[in-house]
Amino acid sequence: MERLIARERTRQVKVGDVPLGGGAPVVVQSMLNAAPDDAAANLEQIEALAEVGCELVRIAIPRADCLEAFQKVCEGSPLPVIADIHFDPQLAIEAARRGAAKLRINPGNIGGLEAARPVIEAARSAGIPIRIGVNAGSLDKTLAAREDLTLPQKLVASAIDHVRFFEEECDFHAIVVSAKAHDVVATIETYRLLAGALPGVPLHIGITEAGTAFQGIIKSAAGLGVLLEEGIGDTLRISLTDDPVTEVRACYMLLSALDLRKRSPELISCPTCGRTQVDLIPLAQEVERRLAALDKPLKVAVMGCVVNGPGEAADADIGVACGDGVGVVFASGRIVCKVAEADIVSALMKEIEAL
Numbered sequence: 024m025e026r027l028i029a030r031e032r033t034r035q036v037k038v039g040d041v042p043l044g045g046g047a048p049v050v051v052q053s054m055l056n057a058a059p060d061d062a063a064a065n066l067e068q069i070e071a072l073a074e075v076g077c078e079l080v081r082i083a084i085p086r087a088d089c090l091e092a093f094q095k096v097c098e099g100s101p102l103p104v105i106a107d108i109h110f111d112p113q114l115a116i117e118a119a120r121r122g123a124a125k126l127r128i129n130p131g132n133i134g135g136l137e138a139a140r141p142v143i144e145a146a147r148s149a150g151i152p153i154r155i156g157v158n159a160g161s162l163d164k165t166l167a168a169r170e171d172l173t174l175p176q177k178l179v180a181s182a183i184d185h186v187r188f189f190e191e192e193c194d195f196h197a198i199v200v201s202a203k204a205h206d207v208v209a210t211i212e213t214y215r216l217l218a219g220a221l222p223g224v225p226l227h228i229g230i231t232e233a234g235t236a237f238q239g240i241i242k243s244a245a246g247l248g249v250l251l252e253e254g255i256g257d258t259l260r261i262s263l264t265d266d267p268v269t270e271v272r273a274c275y276m277l278l279s280a281l282d283l284r285k286r287s288p289e290l291i292s293c294p295t296c297g298r299t300q301v302d303l304i305p306l307a308q309e310v311e312r313r314l315a316a317l318d319k320p321l322k323v324a325v326m327g328c329v330v331n332g333p334g335e336a337a338d339a340d341i342g343v344a345c346g347d348g349v350g351v352v353f354a355s356g357r358i359v360c361k362v363a364e365a366d367i368v369s370a371l372m373k374e375i376e377a378l
Contacts, residue, residue, distance in 0.1 A: 032222055032223065033045055033222070033224060033226070033257055034223050034225070035225070036152040036197045036198070036199060036225060037152070038050075038103045038105070038152060039079075039103025039124040039125075041078050041079060041103055043152075043199065043258050044199070044257040048284055049256060049283055049284060050078050050079060050257065051079075051275060051284075052077065052078060052079035052081065052105075052259070053072055053077050053079075053260055053270045053274075054081040054083075054267060054270075055069070055080055055081065055082045055083075055267065056068075056267060059082060059084060059085060059089040059093070060089045060091075062092040062093075065082060065092070065096045066095075066099050068267065069096070069100050069101065071267075071268055072102070072267055072268060072271055073101050075268055076286050076287070076318070077102060078102065078103075079102060079105060080102050080103070080104055081104075081105040081106075081107050081127060082096060082105070082106065082107060084106055084107065084118055085109075086114075087113075090114070090117050090121060093106065093118060093122075094121040094122055097121060097123065098122060103124035104122070104124055105123065105124060105125040105126070105127055106118035106127065107127045108127065108133070109128075109132055110132055110133060111133065112133045112134060112138050112139065115128055115133070115142045115145065116142055116145040119142075119146050119148070119149040119151060120145065120149065125151050125153070125154060126142065126146055126151065126153045127153075128156065129155070129156045129158055129161055130185050130188075131157070131161030131162060131163065131181070132158070132161040136188045136192075139188070139189075140193065143193045146195070152197035152198060152199060153197065154198070154200070154227055155186065155198055155199070155201070156201045156202075156203075157178050157181045157182045157200070157202040158203075159174060159177070159204060163184075166180060166181060173212075174204065175209055175213040175216055176216065178202040179202065179213060179216040181202075182217060182220075182221065183221065186198065186221055198224060198225075199224070199226070199257070200221060200225070200227070201226065201227035201229065202214070202217060203229045203230065203231035204230070204231060205231050205233065207230060207242050207245050207246040210228075210229075210230055210246045211249050211250060214228055214250050214255050215250075218254075218255045225257040225258070226256055226257055227258050227259070227260070228247055228250055228255065228256035228258070228259045229243070229247065229259055229261065229262055230243045230247065230262065233261070234263070235263065235264045236264075236273075239261065239264065239265070240261065240273050243263075243273065244273075244277055244280075247259055248277060248281065251277070251278070251281055251283060260274070261274050261277070272287070276289075279320075286318055286320060287314070287315070287319075288319055288321045288323050289320075289322050289323065290310065290311050290314060290323055290325065291325070291326075291342070292307040292310075292324070292325040292326070293325075293328075295327050296328075298328040299328055299345070300328070300345065300346060300348060301345040301346075301349075301350065301364045302364075303325070303327045306325065306364075307325045309368050310323065310368055310372075314375075319375070319378065321340040321341065321375065321378065322338065322339040322340050323339060323342060323371075323375065324341070324342025324343070325342060325343055325345075326342060326343065328345060337356045340354065340378065341371070341375055341378065342354075342371075345364070345367070348364045349361060349363055350363075350366075350367035350370070352367075352370050352371055354374060359374055
């Protein structure tokens with residue numbers, strides 16, 4: 024059973040056919056990094072992301088000559104496509120007309136709130152939501168210069184101003200808000216403040232510019248794990264300098280660790296010690312590699328000795344406990360078979376596939 028942590032009381036918006044907020048499961052998304060004017064390359068990347076469970080994809084539109092490719096991507100994509108726009112509001116307007124399921128804009132760098140009015144109207148006409156992305160680098164100069172406010176307080180103040188304009192001045196409520204930072208502690212504090220100040224607005228959470236896979240996953244897990252456990256966040260992206268597929272897998276690993284969403288197998292493996300009598304590290308890595316292709320929400324244990332065998336991994340659905348050049352495959356604590364070290368992976372995967 025998946026544990027449902029109560030999300031903040033946010034209203035629900037639809038991104039294509041994907042519900043976001045309002046008690047819906049936390050939505051996993053990523054961003055494409057193929058050339059924005061190459062529709063085929065972007066569609067190929069979307070297919071790969073869809074295979075690992077991505078639910079929303081975002082694509083940058085840096086120039087007007089990318090709009091034709093963007094339209095083709097929207098027409099051919101199995102996933103809703105979000106248009107990511109900076110600096111030029113006209114690009115956002117055109118993206119809405121050409122099939123975007125959602126717009127992502129930062130009013131601070133497209134000319135201010137008044138410049139956002141026609142973008143809002145284009146989104147209204149298309150029946151799509153807008154994500155308001157607040158960024159420290161594009162804060163209002165007066166707000167940015169205030170020494171009595173911390174960075175999280177400045178980001179939240181900016182977000183509140185934008186939301187009030189969208190809702191009160193433009194009567195537009197299909198909005199999502201993000202206010203990401205690369206600093207983990209600042210991000211946590213920002214979203215805590217946002218959740219309190221804007222309890223009805225769905226939040227997109229992430230650690231921006233988190234880094235390459237190793238550092239980025241650790242920073243994202245540290246920051247986003249805290250927020251998700253507190254019920255904050257309706258959609259997330261783990262931003263990595265890496266293959267977007269890695270981002271999606273990391274998202275599901277994080278959500279699974281918090282018992283929020285389970286899609287793929289979870290590998291339980293011991294850290295090895297002097298009792299280990301098989302070459303456990305490559306063995307566990309090979310099991311992990313093969314499990315990546317499965318979408319069964321199983322717990323799979325790879326344990327290096329009898330101490331960490333069926334006893335400590337009793338809650339695993341299936342696993343192996345290794346001895347002196349051998350492995351004992353077990354399922355739900357019951358021994359299934361005993362095999363030589365060379366046959367451990369194939370025997371384990373055979374039993375997994377039979378489940």
